[in-house]
Amino acid sequence: MELFLDSANLEEIRFWSERLSIDGVTTNPTLIAREGIRPGEVVPKIFEIIGQDKLVHVQVLAQDSAGMIKEAYQLRSWHEQVVVKIPLTLEGLQAIKALRASGIRTTATGIVTAPQGLLAAKAGADYVAPYVNRIESTSGDGIQVVADLVKLFQLHGLPTKVLAASFRNSRQILQVLLAGAPSITINPELLPALVDHPLTEGCVESFIHNYRQRFGTDSLE
Numbered sequence: 001m002e003l004f005l006d007s008a009n010l011e012e013i014r015f016w017s018e019r020l021s022i023d024g025v026t027t028n029p030t031l032i033a034r035e036g037i038r039p040g041e042v043v044p045k046i047f048e049i050i051g052q053d054k055l056v057h058v059q060v061l062a063q064d065s066a067g068m069i070k071e072a073y074q075l076r077s078w079h080e081q082v083v084v085k086i087p088l089t090l091e092g093l094q095a096i097k098a099l100r101a102s103g104i105r106t107t108a109t110g111i112v113t114a115p116q117g118l119l120a121a122k123a124g125a126d127y128v129a130p131y132v133n134r135i136e137s138t139s140g141d142g143i144q145v146v147a148d149l150v151k152l153f154q155l156h157g158l159p160t161k162v163l164a165a166s167f168r169n170s171r172q173i174l175q176v177l178l179a180g181a182p183s184i185t186i187n188p189e190l191l192p193a194l195v196d197h198p199l200t201e202g203c204v205e206s207f208i209h210n211y212r213q214r215f216g217t218d219s220l221e
């Protein structure tokens with residue numbers, strides 16, 4: 001299983017990369033704009049935090065295939081572990097196919113249907129990123145799209161990984177992992193809800209209280 005942080009906030013990335021075993025970071029133009037640091041500056045800083053061996057997904061801005069391809073080479077020139085995110089449009093499909101033989105890893109992003117992800121995988125995308133919450137916000141079934149893509153890639157022997165993305169709660173996260181998504185990217189704002197629990201904290205408090213009551217100290221010595 002691959003776990004990515006969906007963020008361009010350096011302190012957020014540092015905090016969670018010290019606590020979780022992450023495989024990298026995914027960004028998008030909105031996340032980068034929110035930090036106000038241009039991609040060429042923030043991407044190297046992310047690698048400094050998470051490690052040069054991890055992956056950082058960075059999205060193209062061009063909307064035509066020629067522009068996407070040009071930007072893909074630009075992004076890849078920054079670091080060999082950059083994965084280029086390309087929106088799954090007709091232009092994006094052409095760019096993904098053209099980049100397949102280049103050695104530049106790509107993520108087909110903005111996936112909302114299984115056919116989109118299947119065609120992206122056939123074109124040679126290394127990852128496809130179905131946007132679970134955005135699908136569900138239009139009354140679609142984001143979990144089912146992930147499950148369908150996982151099954152389709154297994155049925156047809158496609159090496160592409162489903163990188164489940166776009167969540168607003170823990171239920172969505174758990175369900176895509178139970179559906180077999182091999183990769184997931186999570187906005188760090190959702191992570192405390194996956195870790196913190198009052199019952200856990202209560203257990204710890206009662207253990208310490210009982211120890212302190214018996215020995216009059218919190219020390220092990």
Ligand code: E4P
Pocket residue numbers: 006026027028129131133134165166167185187
């Ligand atoms: C992943 O990298 C996507 O860009 C991101 O998850 C988009 O989903 P959201 O904007 O709905 O969170």
